[in-house]
Amino acid sequence: MAKSRKSSKATRKSCFMDSKVHERLGEMAQRKRMSLYDYTNYLLEIGVEIEESGVNxxxxxxxxxxxxxxxxxxxxxxxxxxxxxxxxxxxxxxxxxxxxxxxxxxxxxxxxxxxxxxxxxxxxxxxxxxxxxxxxxxxxxxxxxxxxxxxxxxxxxxxxxxxxxxxxxxxxxxxxxxxx
Structure with missing residues (x-):
């Protein structure tokens, strides 16, 4: 199961994305019982970590x-x-x-x-x-x-x-x- 963050304590920054991607993220976040903010950060954190390790x-x-x-x-x-x-x-x-x-x-x-x-x-x-x-x-x-x-x-x-x-x-x- 995905780890969840306390989004109320995190510093927020704006991030713009395509509306269809936003919609898909929202649906997936609901299925995971996570907020859109937490789920987006979860995915981005994993993606950044993978890319930083040298894997494309x-x-x-x-x-x-x-x-x-x-x-x-x-x-x-x-x-x-x-x-x-x-x-x-x-x-x-x-x-x-x-x-x-x-x-x-x-x-x-x-x-x-x-x-x-x-x-x-x-x-x-x-x-x-x-x-x-x-x-x-x-x-x-x-x-x-x-x-x-x-x-x-x-x-x-x-x-x-x-x-x-x-x-x-x-x-x-x-x-x-x-x-x-």
Whole structure:
């Protein structure tokens, strides 16, 4: 549960925001049983702390959303492994298919869901660039033939299971996922 502050004792400063953001914040504050002032400060304090630690919130946004959905819908084990674990053969297409099922269950627009999951999965490997319905990952990690083949299989399984047409192109140092 969110921590609450004694807003009557805090020094207040003006902060302007878009009216739609203000409305959404008000609704969320009500659900948390917090005042709008306390809830806004709670979110901003967390955001500032994260940014100050060197983590870019914009880069983390999709990753957090995808992992949140994975933990909501996937009843299994999720582990963090070193990059060389992507060298191990087998099971990658099946993993992609399971992720595709999660995308179908949790996103009204499966194409957007596939793009989000793809960015989140490839982000830890290196530089990820999104251009419309194309995600391109560039990394020295992707120079390994096994890593490229495994990740290509996973992405193809994701597209297949999510029911989204597209293609996966694997070249040394780059993996590209294009959604039609």
């Amino acid at each position: 919130l914009e880069e983390m946004k999709e990753f957090i959303k995808v992992m949140g959905k994975v933990f909501q819908f996937y009843k299994g084990t999720v582990i963090v492994a070193p990059f060389n674990a992507t060298e191990i053969k087998g099971g990658w297409r099946e993993l992609g298919k399971r992720l595709g099922v999660i995308v179908r269950q949790s996103n009204p627009d499966c194409r957007e869901g596939v793009i989000g999951v793809t960015k989140s999965l490839l982000w830890p490997l290196g530089q990820v660039v999104e251009n419309g319905y194309e995600v391109r990952a560039l990394s020295p990690t992707l120079t390994s033939k096994n890593v490229l083949e495994n990740l290509k299989e996973m992405m193809e399984g994701l597209l297949e299971s999510a029911g989204v047409k597209g293609e996966v192109v694997a070249d040394p140092g780059a993996l590209v996922v294009r959604v039609s």
